[in-house]
Amino acid sequence: MIFLQRKNGTFSTLAQPALEADRLAEDVGALFFDADNDGDQDLYVVSGSNEYDSESPLYQDRLYTNDGSGRLQRKVSALPNEVLSGSCVKAADFDGDGDLDLFVGSKLLPGSYPKAPGSLLLKNEGGIFKDVSATFFPKNWKSSMVFDAVWCDLNNDKRPDLIIVGEWMPITIFENTGNSFEMREIENSTGWWNCIEMIDHDQDGDTDFVIGNLGLNSRLKASPSKPLRIYYDDFDSNGSVDAIMSYYNEGQEYPLVQKDLLLSQLPVLKKKYVTYNSYASATIQNLLSNEQLANSNKKEAVNFSSSILENLGGGSFKLLHLPEEAQLAPIRSILKLDYDANGTEDLLLLGNSFGTEVETGVYDALNGVLLKNTSGNFRPVHFAESGFFAPGDGRSLAQVKTSNGATLVIAAYNNAPLRIWKINK
Secondary structure, three states: OOEEEOOOOOEEEOOOHHHHHOOOOOEEEEEEEOOOOOOOOEEEEEEOOOOOOOOOHHHOOEEEEEOOOOOEEEOHHHOOOOOOEEEEEEEEOOOOOOOOEEEEEEEEOOOOOOOOOOOEEEEEEOOEEEEOHHHHOOOOOOOOEEEEEEEEOOOOOOOOEEEEEEEEEOOEEEEEOOOOEEEEEOOOOOEEOOEEEEEOOOOOOOOEEEEEOOOOOOOOOOOOOOOEEEEEEOOOOOOOOEEEEEEEEOOEEEEOOOHHHHHHHOHHHOOOOOOHHHHHOOOHHHHOOHHHHHHOEEEEEOOOOOEEEEEEEOOEEEEEEOOHHHOOOOEEEEEEEOOOOOOOOEEEEEEOEOOOOOOOOOEOOOOOEEEEEEOOEEEEEOHHHHOOOOOOOEEEEEEEEOOOOOEEEEEEEOOEEEEEEEOOO
16 A cells, blocks of 8 residues: 555555556565656565465566656566565665666575575666676675665765675675675674664764564574574475474584474485484484485574674674564564654664464564664663554564654554554654
């Protein structure tokens, strides 16, 4: 839906036949920006999910142009043909030609977790977007499960750089040289990152980043010396990808998944592990042959802490943990705002995840968090004091200024109504 603000600060809906016509696609990301330089806001919608076959046309992203009155019309010819299950879209003039180009993140290859498709870099050529990913991205960048990204000029050269985060991947920086992007990865940062927001948390004049991760309140633990790892291949040669996650316990690497679930995926192991006792002592090296281990693909995670990536200057960065209250569940959205009108930016955090395996249980311990910025340190404010109480399967936060001077915070949830708070100053 498109909600238009009235002069009195309330909102009305505007019928959008073009959006309704594409209702079968799953919308996972959206961006208002001026695609054709005509002075109004057009809409890019990212299609995603895992519910359709990998080649389904419902994964095609969509660009809707604005007729000047707020009504949208899909412009099919503006985008390249692609069927990537996407995650996010971010705009910047990365080539300095005066119009907005796009980075479009892709999350997964449907039915083949944790395989990932490539993400897209789209150059704006008069309102038509051309895929220039192969030209600008480095050849050694492996396809990653991208969840979120931001554009930011990190080195003050007047060219926007790109910072990407996602699942089973490190925080990755692409420095814009003008003709290509040079890649660097933050050391020991591979995690299950969900979202990223820019902030100058210490007010030293450069840009830091707040990044939402899985959190530290789950049975999944990871460190550089004891990573959470996933092996994936067609282990039983039936034409589909099999994925086996592993963890470390007392120096040994064990499969994480329970016996019944694994054997339903790999029936060939039923004769090998007849009893639960035999499976309980099986290491990943017992489970898979040396050849399977050597030939399989592998990904790992070493850091599940939602964090601040502090900019130390000169291209150096340092990861800092957010407070314990921000580690209770996955952080899915971050909103910066000056909550107490003292000139420093505070943070609102929204999260949880209800789409988990039965054996894992839902992540529902996060009821929304307000972090007050005090001299560069973030202090959690109890909801009884802040009024920000946001339980549920949270997905996104937005801030809206109304025409009558109010500031609204809007939270979007999976399978639940919007919630709206008014900031009292």
